[in-house]
Amino acid sequence: MDKLPLEQARFLLSAHTLAQLPPAGVPEIAFAGRSNVGKSSLINRLLGRKGLVQASSRPGKTRCLNFFALADSAYFVDLPGYGYAQVSLAERRHWGEVVAAYVEKRSTLVAVVVICDLRHELKRHDFELVAWLRHIGRPYIVVYTKADKLGRSQQERHAAILDAGLNIGREERILFSAQTGQGRDALLAQVQARLAAALQ
Ligand SMILES: Nc1nc2c(ncn2[C@@H]2O[C@H](COP(=O)(O)OP(=O)(O)OP(=O)(O)O)[C@@H](O)[C@H]2O)c(=O)[nH]1
Numbered sequence: 001m002d003k004l005p006l007e008q009a010r011f012l013l014s015a016h017t018l019a020q021l022p023p024a025g026v027p028e029i030a031f032a033g034r035s036n037v038g039k040s041s042l043i044n045r046l047l048g049r050k051g052l053v054q055a056s057s058r059p060g061k062t063r064c065l066n067f068f069a070l071a072d073s074a075y076f077v078d079l080p081g082y083g084y085a086q087v088s089l090a091e092r093r094h095w096g097e098v099v100a101a102y103v104e105k106r107s108t109l110v111a112v113v114v115i116c117d118l119r120h121e122l123k124r125h126d127f128e129l130v131a132w133l134r135h136i137g138r139p140y141i142v143v144y145t146k147a148d149k150l151g152r153s154q155q156e157r158h159a160a161i162l163d164a165g166l167n168i169g170r171e172e173r174i175l176f177s178a179q180t181g182q183g184r185d186a187l188l189a190q191v192q193a194r195l196a197a198a199l200q
């Protein structure tokens with residue numbers, strides 16, 4: 001694949017159920033992480049489009065699978081955040097089921113970007129997500145975001161703790177900031193490589 005047509009990204013649709021997913025066609029990259037971790041902001045930064053994906057200070061804002069089409073080349077999928085307590089249990093279970101079925105079964109999903117907050121300890125859900133992705137054999141890319149909130153030496157210290165928690169090496173994750181753009185090129189390169197491999 002040539003360069004990703006980022007400038008041609010547009011909102012495609014929101015899916016609340018599996019029946020509402022777009023037909024599986026182009027390769028997809030999904031973005032997962034706790035509520036408020038910065039998923040939507042990260043996608044905006046990747047696309048270089050400030051307001052395309054709705055980011056919010058209110059956790060639990062993204063309540064469905066939001067599909068963004070990069071021309072006819074790829075989809076980016078903003079997944080609902082997990083672990084936000086103020087959502088009703090029934091609703092949480094429903095999302096969980098839809099998201100899990102999507103991640104497990106979607107034939108065109110080439111990788112899940114797992115987003116953690118560089119400043120915070122990993123929560124049970126983070127461990128569970130990575131363990132489950134390994135278990136089902138779904139490729140993933142680990143990103144530690146909000147790096148701008150820490151100084152450089154603290155970034156490395158915190159990252160090493162998270163690496164140990166997820167049992168990954170430092171070359172297996174990317175430090176990122178939606179605010180400064182740190183890590184954007186590295187993440188884009190990985191995303192592009194996964195998409196290109198899928199198209200061969
Ligand atoms: N300083 C800083 N703030 C960030 C960064 N990324 C996101 N934020 C802020 O964190 C808050 C949540 O960001 P969102 O992108 O809406 O997070 P989300 O994971 O999509 O949230 P939900 O959709 O509710 O699960 C917003 O106030 C963002 O401005 C970052 O890299 N640095």
Ligand SMILES: [Mg+2]
Nearest residue numbers: 039040061062
């Ligand atoms: Mg969001």
